[in-house]
Amino acid sequence: MQQKWWHGKTAYQIYPRSFKDSNGDGVGDLPGIIEKIPYLAELGIELLWISPIYKSPFADMGYDISDYQDIDPVFGSMEDFKRLKAEADKYGIGIIMDLVVNHCSDEHEWFKKACADPSCKEASYFIIREGKDGKVPNNLRANFGGSVWDKLPGHDNLYYCHFFHKKQPDLDWFNPELRQKIYEMMNWWLVDMGIAGFRVDAIMCIGKDPSYPQYEPDDVGDGMCSCGKMNSDNVDVAINFLHEMNEQTFRKHDKFAVGEVFGISKENVADFIGDNGVFSSIFDFSAREALTGHYCFYGFEKLSVARYREVVFAAQETAGDCGFLAPVIENHDEPRGVSTWLPPMWHNAKGAKALGTVNLTLKGIPFIFQGQELGMLNTRFDNIDELDDCQSKDQYAMCKAHGLSETVTMQVLNDQARDHGRVPMSWDDSEYAGFSTVKPWMKVNQDKDTVNVATEAKDPDSVLNYYRKLIKLRRDPQYKEIFTYGEFVPMDDPNGHTLAYLRRTSDRTIMVVANFGAWPVQFPVNESSTILLSSDRVKVENNQLTVAEGSSAIVLL
Secondary structure: OOOOOOOOOOEEEEOHHHOOOOOOOOOOOHHHHHHOHHHHHHHOOOEEEEOOOEEOOOOOOOOOOOEEEEEOOOOOOHHHHHHHHHHHHHOOOEEEEEEOOOEOOOOOHHHHHHHHOOOOOHHHHEOEEEOEOOEOOOOEEOOOOOEOEEEOOOOOOEEEEOOOOOOOOEEOOOOHHHHHHHHHHHHHHHHHOOOOEEEEOOHHHHOOOOOOOOOOOOOOOOOOEEOHHHHHHOHHHHHHHHHHHHHHOHHHHOOEEEEOOOOOOOOOHHHHOOOOOOOOEEEEOHHHHHHOOOOOHHHOOOOOHHHHHHHHHHHHHHHOOOOEEEEOOOOOOOOOHHHHHOOHHHOOHHHHHHHHHHHHHOOOOOEEEOOHHHOOOOOOOOOHHHOOOHHHHHHHHHHHHOOOOHHHHHHHHHHHOHHHHOOOOOOOOOOOOOOOOOOOOOOOOOOOOOOOHHHHHOOOOOHHHHHHHHHHHHHOOOOHHHHHHOEEEEOOOOOOOEEEEEEEOOOOEEEEEEEOOOOOEEEEOOOOOEEEEEOOOEEEEOOEEEEOOOEEEEEEO
16 A cells, blocks of 8 residues: 555544634634634544535525535635645645535526536536336435426426435536546635545445335435435446546545545445545445445434454454544534444533544544534433434434324434534534534534533543543644554453454554453453553553553553
8 A cells, every 4th residue: 555645644623614603603614624724633633524505595504506616605704724734734634625516506607508508518527317107207206205207397297306405406427528527626725725635425326226126125214215326326427437536536636535435435435535436535434334234213222342343453454554534433424423322321521522532533534523523412302493414304304204202202302313413513612612603504502501612621621621631642743653553453352341452553453452341350361561651541451451440541562
């Protein structure tokens, strides 16, 4: 595997609407991010992924883009972005933009032209089909519910395809002219604007069958089939397009790309990562995939620690020496990791530290989501009006349609809604958590009085200061090679609640143990073993490492 400049980096995701409001309108913005760049630098961040800040009508919180080369006024201006880039450069932080090119917004100029004249050039950038016998072209179900087809505005028997929200028309990747326009836009950001790379959103959805056949209905009972079925049947189609994208953009300019990709296996992992892969890295969504096997939130079954260990370790072994995964425990599309992956007894600072140990010592390029470094838990939502996400609204309706009570429905959403990752960042214990001087666009987390940056910065034993130590250890010249390139070797789980593994090079070995059980665990070590970092009660004596319940340790053997 060729060594690249992004190897060994630690990345951070910002959801800009909820990070920091600088102008008192209740919405986060670019000047707010600029203000907090020193905070990110002190944390040790080297790559910064910013969720979409492009012009958008916000039907799907900015993932519906109406202009790929301008900033939405709610976040600021292009001049603000340039100031952000300059400030990040001062601290050696590379900016990663969100690339959303499976679809755009129905308010994009291309789609407006397609609606006005379905025979125009821009109409060929979209997937537009005639209806069949007065019905939609086929029976695929969109990711947010309902058919993937809606009538093209102004036309009775023409339908456009959208695998997500109806205000997100899918782009037709089979059109070579469209692909070139996308690459030109990407290169403008990569070269002219000088960003470090892109996080590539929902990109496997470009793998489609242009004949749009009927599918065998799945078990939902509505006569439709998930659009993901078409994507999974056409992975090779997407890979071919992505090889072209890579050659014309990322590889050409030595830039970073992390893909949102599901369903990785030993057979296809080399298509995605490594020297011949289409991305620099892909997110490790193995735990999320194991959790979300049902079409409705109420059917999700919480993973045991043992199952979480199984799938995460399997992903590490799948990647092997081929290339780098991007370990994550949460993001803007998921509830908080500590609330999701750990037993209730560890929904606290101890659990957050131990889970952070795992996130930052697995092999790969770890991503931290804003607030994760504080140990933020899920927010308690009292009613559906407190949630904003279109998926949450759809899931609420689905729960009620299946006979769930209001109480049970809200509990389901309090467990699984994407909104948990979208509440304001907690900067201090003031009324609006230091995020804004006015009531924010979304509810503030109930723990903001104690779980916030100002409070934790002063506490040497806080989750925040533990994360700072973790990242400093990752970056330490003595250990950077082993944390970056060291082999991942799984160890036995002595109590069904422990993640233990080795990171190993030819001449050094580091043991990592995170105990999420109810009693201590022990592992044999040698006489010269040294504890590099521990999150709570850990000791080495008589050639035994003892890690107390709710604790984690990083040990140089």
